[in-house]
Amino acid sequence: MLFKQVYQYIVGKIERNEWQAGEKLPSIRLLAEELGVHRLTVFKAYQLLKENGKALVKEKSGYYVKDAQQSCHALDPDLEAAPPTVLGEFKNNLSEIQAVPVAYQFSQALIDPNLLPNLFLSEYVKKVFDIYPKLMGSYSPVQGDIELRELLCRYIAHKHKAQLKLNEILITSGATQAIDLIARLYIRPLDAILVERPTYSGALDVFRIHGARLIPVEISIDGYDLEQVEALMKQHRPRFFYMNPTFHNPTGYTVPSAQRKLLVELAERYRCILVEDDAFHEMYFDTPPPPPLFTYDTEGWVLYIRSFSKYVAPGLRICAIICRQSVMGPLVTVKSLADNGTPLVNQKIFLHYFQSDRMQQHLKKLRIALQVRRDIMEAELHERTNWEWVRPKGGLNLWLKLPDTFPVETLLQACFQHSISFVPGTICDPLQQMKPWIRLNYSFINEEKLREGIRKLTDISRQFEA
Amino acid sequence: MLFKQVYQYIVGKIERNEWQAGEKLPSIRLLAEELGVHRLTVFKAYQLLKENGKALVKEKSGYYVKDAQQSCHALDPDLEAAPPTVLGEFKNNLSEIQAVPVAYQFSQALIDPNLLPNLFLSEYVKKVFDIYPKLMGSYSPVQGDIELRELLCRYIAHKHKAQLKLNEILITSGATQAIDLIARLYIRPLDAILVERPTYSGALDVFRIHGARLIPVEISIDGYDLEQVEALMKQHRPRFFYMNPTFHNPTGYTVPSAQRKLLVELAERYRCILVEDDAFHEMYFDTPPPPPLFTYDTEGWVLYIRSFSKYVAPGLRICAIICRQSVMGPLVTVKSLADNGTPLVNQKIFLHYFQSDRMQQHLKKLRIALQVRRDIMEAELHERTNWEWVRPKGGLNLWLKLPDTFPVETLLQACFQHSISFVPGTICDPLQQMKPWIRLNYSFINEEKLREGIRKLTDISRQFEA
Missing domain, CATH: 3.90.1150.10 (Aspartate Aminotransferase, domain 1)
Structure with a gap:
């Protein structure tokens, strides 16, 4: 759907009056070069502009911006009164x-x-409110409750033999928010990013709304074709590779250990962040999966998204992003601007249940x-x-x-x-x-x-x- | 800080290779015209590019894009390894x-x-878990729990004599998220928006990160100068006016009733959305404040942000955006991509306390x-x-x-x-x-x-x- 992104880009220019009514649009060749996309993509975007009454074609001369008033009506007569949004045709x-x-x-x-052990969970919650009687009146630090981050440090050290510092963990409200925060931080419109094919549909929609160009990487039962990954990193210089290497959504495949180390090396070499989304790590049937890619990372090129609450208490929506401190600074700023921190109540309830034997x-x-x-x-x-x-x-x-x-x-x-x-x-x-x-x-x-x-x-x- | 936004805009072009190393940048006059900003603003942005090693000046010839590798090091030698973000110099x-x-x-x-009545609240929470034993395992609809939205409809009808439909309310995680969702939906880089001077600092930072041009509207004990507001709407065609008309943050001023109706008329006439942030409505000392602007709105130009949990249970982070259905559709999509819905636990606890006499x-x-x-x-x-x-x-x-x-x-x-x-x-x-x-x-x-x-x-x- 790259052409829709080019379409959005042009609509933006028109709405901001950078390209004004009556003005000639750039030639297809020129715009394709400028945006680094195929000419056919620009052609399709121009066709859509025409269909939506935003541009008109003059024979042998090219495309022109149409009168703004006209186009507004043509686009969506039912929503005449609704102010235009930047969402365009994107959806979830x-x-x-x-x-x-x-x-x-x-x-x-x-x-x-x-x-889920609902009765036990409810009883547990009651205890939590006895321990923290002012929980309802208190805000969490933006980066997340300190007690919870300490617990997760210990958990990661025990589980993955990886030593984390307290400020290498950010608590988010679910994995969707984690993906969105990372997208906000790294994607500028028309930036290339690598995504598995197929992958988690929700992530694709988040990346699209940020204007990313989605470059597919095939995933199979054996993982990726690393030569393909390297070629794509070389060619597109992607901002990041969003991956779901463990019990992959939707296929269930797991990228083998041997590839994990090599992927981290590729990330370093091509300065391409790996966004490792790990929602199902604990949901194995036979043997536990190999260690996450982030455990191989020494240079800070892996951002690790670990959902915890999915199998603990999904209603709490507790997830963590684990990354190096140099990345964490800007990430915490974006989190503060997005919601000022995940509610403390949810974090404390999660904390106390997560460390119980019952869990x-x-x-x-x-x-x-x-x-x-x-x-x-x-x-x-x-x-x-x-x-x-x-x-x-x-x-x-x-x-x-x-x-x-x-x-x-x-x-x-x-x-x-x-x-x-x-x-x-x-x-x-x-x-x-x-x-x-x-x-x-x-x-x-x-x-x-x-x-x-x-x-x-x-x-x-x-x-x-x- | 408009010049920083222009700076970001240029850095984006350079990073995406739209403007390549060695290429001449547009003249100050030309870029100022294209972006609709003052020449001095572009000049300052070019100076900052030079300081940060992203551009160089050739005598009598103009500014040129510097070699990318060089500039990357010059910008921030300490963070060499950290992948570049789009955050730039923005912060909270x-x-x-x-x-x-x-x-x-x-x-x-x-x-x-x-x-806050903490003991009472804790007791209440325990009851909530008895009523909804599976609360910990359940997700909320993206737009918010239906029971809660029903309650808020009744509350608004009783309090403000305004009839709302169930899908004219969106539950958000705090007012910060509400402001951010609206900014995401309406602001494209360099779009003008009106903001009070002074205003809530957190909102300014959210708008800046979305690349807005901030146009100040003075606020005084008598409200706004409506002629100034009209002139600014005419001149800048802002996407919205972010306002805090009731016990205004930080001044405490309240925009008088008489102005409220006129503001809604201006909004309609100039197709400028009013984002009415109402965090302190219930926090009056002498007499209750005048009705919110949204109660005067029939055409859907007011988006009303009402924080509830601030005085009820701030730790829950429950806030609502009230707006017409035509706006709600895209808003719910953006919410779904941001966090897939506010946790149900928080909404149910809030619901049951909010409707108690004790509250x-x-x-x-x-x-x-x-x-x-x-x-x-x-x-x-x-x-x-x-x-x-x-x-x-x-x-x-x-x-x-x-x-x-x-x-x-x-x-x-x-x-x-x-x-x-x-x-x-x-x-x-x-x-x-x-x-x-x-x-x-x-x-x-x-x-x-x-x-x-x-x-x-x-x-x-x-x-x-x-």
């Missing part, structure tokens, strides 16, 4: 799918609240429960479809390839009618082309509903088979 | 002052946790307690200084004019040494010129400490008097 694809209320929820990579027991049970659900989903699909997938060794999702010409978008609409939702592969693809793929989440609904839901889904799918 | 001035740990805290517009009783007591602290601060200052101020009729701050040549910055550094902090007026001024002014907050520390702190502060100040 995943969030729109998840906003549809359904009984058979296969689109949320969330753990079933019934798998470790819960985690073991949770892994078994998730594995059971994965197995049920696989068994049902195996029996009822010829769809293909690789068994995930951790994480919350199954990434399925349907027959090549399968109309996935039509299936999704039909599923919504039957109170079922899933994630279509196209929104996980930076190029929006992976049409016959879908992501099914097995962690959110119970075994019985899961079985029912998959049966219904596969029944519906039959009517679309060629 | 207020947050940096508040991060200094002090005993006599006059820089935080926060209510003393001891004034109303607490509010009455709180007003009296704050008034007592204001009176003590005024009495101490009256006795010990010739500083000038207007008695605030609500809010949490005193805005003081010190003698004209008073070295406020030196005073602040000396105060830090004695464990005292306050807000220097310059950071509240979009032009950063209001040198002899300071903001003292009277809500955070108790009567005894407040007295002590003011005595110490005025003692220290004596050594700087001419």
